[in-house]
Amino acid sequence: MVQRGAHALVLLALCALLYQPAAASSDAWDITEAEERELQRQLKTLNKPYVKSFKDEYGITYDCVDFYKQPAFDQYPLLRNLSLGFKPASTRNGMNKKKASSETLKSPKRCPEGTVLIRRTKREDLIRAKRYGQGVQAIRPQDTNTDDHSAGVRFTSGSGMYYGAVASLDVFQLKGLLNNQASGSQIILTKGEKGPKNLLNAVHAGYHVDFTVEGDNLTHFFTYWTSNGYLGTGCYNMLCSGFLQASRELAPGQVYTGNTLTLKISKDRLGNWNLHKDSERIGFWPKAIFSNMGDASRVEMGGTVRSPMGLASPPMGSGNAVKAVMRDINMVDGQGNLYRADSTKMKLVNDLGPPYYTVNYDSFNLYYGGPGGWKKA
Numbered sequence: 001m002v003q004r005g006a007h008a009l010v011l012l013a014l015c016a017l018l019y020q021p022a023a024a025s026s027d028a029w030d031i032t033e034a035e036e037r038e039l040q041r042q043l044k045t046l047n048k049p050y051v052k053s054f055k056d057e058y059g060i061t062y063d064c065v066d067f068y069k070q071p072a073f074d075q076y077p078l079l080r081n082l083s084l085g086f087k088p089a090s091t092r093n094g095m096n097k098k099k100a101s102s103e104t105l106k107s108p109k110r111c112p113e114g115t116v117l118i119r120r121t122k123r124e125d126l127i128r129a130k131r132y133g134q135g136v137q138a139i140r141p142q143d144t145n146t147d148d149h150s151a152g153v154r155f156t157s158g159s160g161m162y163y164g165a166v167a168s169l170d171v172f173q174l175k176g177l178l179n180n181q182a183s184g185s186q187i188i189l190t191k192g193e194k195g196p197k198n199l200l201n202a203v204h205a206g207y208h209v210d211f212t213v214e215g216d217n218l219t220h221f222f223t224y225w226t227s228n229g230y231l232g233t234g235c236y237n238m239l240c241s242g243f244l245q246a247s248r249e250l251a252p253g254q255v256y257t258g259n260t261l262t263l264k265i266s267k268d269r270l271g272n273w274n275l276h277k278d279s280e281r282i283g284f285w286p287k288a289i290f291s292n293m294g295d296a297s298r299v300e301m302g303g304t305v306r307s308p309m310g311l312a313s314p315p316m317g318s319g320n321a322v323k324a325v326m327r328d329i330n331m332v333d334g335q336g337n338l339y340r341a342d343s344t345k346m347k348l349v350n351d352l353g354p355p356y357y358t359v360n361y362d363s364f365n366l367y368y369g370g371p372g373g374w375k376k377a
Contacts, residue, residue: 052115070116070245076289110249116245116247118245121238121239131212136224139300139302149305149356150302151316151370152301152304152368154299156297162298165264165329166262166330168261169187169262170318172219172319177217178314180212181308181314182212183306183314185304189202190298191297197229198228199292203224206263219255222252223243223252223283225289263275267332300349310376312372312375313375315371317368319369319372322367322369322370324367324368324369327364340363341363352374356373
């Protein structure tokens with residue numbers, strides 16, 4: 001019995017050691033009473049009353065929220081006066097009189113008319129956002145002393161002329177990334193990159209594996225925005241008031257299991273920046289959240305990775321050189337028409353180069369990716 005008990009204690013100790021890195025992700029961080037009160041305030045602000053809720057097969061909870069009760073309307077009440085094409089759920093068939101229901105269903109699952117699908121924010125999500133800062137990397141040359149790397153293409157017009165961009169992204173379910181590593185692919189539109197950093201405006205959309213943002217190492221569809229050069233405004237997905245959700249089926253932060261993700265970011269006649277997947281409008285970044293985004297002067301597409309110094313850089317794309325593709329790349333003009341980008345305004349970006357990551361562009365498609373493995377000597 002003593003020997004069996006000793007074996008049990010050893011097993012418990014080993015389990016504790018193995019569990020420690022994952023546990024350190026959120027609740028292990030010391031929270032003051034003031035910080036806890038702020039967390040609860042933010043949760044109350046971000047998680048609105050819902051008509052219906054459900055969990056996907058990964059245990060993530062989503063709510064069907066009246067379109068006009070989203071957090072962005074609290075921050076920007078004047079948006080309610082715009083003609084946004086939605087009728088409040090509360091005016092449709094007495095929906096507000098029904099008791100909210102909760103189901104455990106596989107995603108995707110369409111929300112009722114008048115509502116939109118929003119991933120429910122958890123306390124741990126806000127803690128990770130505060131703890132890690134969740135900085136976003138653009139697709140641009142990096143010093144190899146940093147822990148962020150990218151391979152992609154950049155289109156630049158100094159005067160500003162891009163009103164959108166579209167591409168179909170190959171999606172891969174990368175395995176083996178550590179909790180402090182990330183790998184993703186994205187489309188980025190920016191304005192003001194040549195001026196003061198606090199005047200840089202940007203929108204991002206794509207997919208990634210990033211524990212510090214999503215709380216797991218699955219592949220997620222994501223969005224991001226900033227209006228002051230990543231110096232404090234903006235956030236991933238809907239961890240702050242900004243992005244307005246329009247879809248009843250696909251939400252920022254949702255696990256994405258498809259093989260392709262066709263995304264279009266484009267400015268509409270009201271000055272908002274819309275995000276479409278295929279023909280469905282997922283949502284939009286309202287004009288009101290930006291300081292200078294009448295158009296975009298730079299479009300970037302490709303892959304980005306992150307890993308702490310001392311660890312080998314993670315795989316990008318499929319994990320093999322140029323096996324990931326962004327297909328049918330087009331820009332959007334001021335009338336909403338698609339056109340091929342001017343190759344004279346294009347530059348390939350690949351800060352590490354082969355054999356770690358590779359990138360090629362043929363005027364229609366971007367080929368990129370690689371196994372990673374770079375580590376500072």
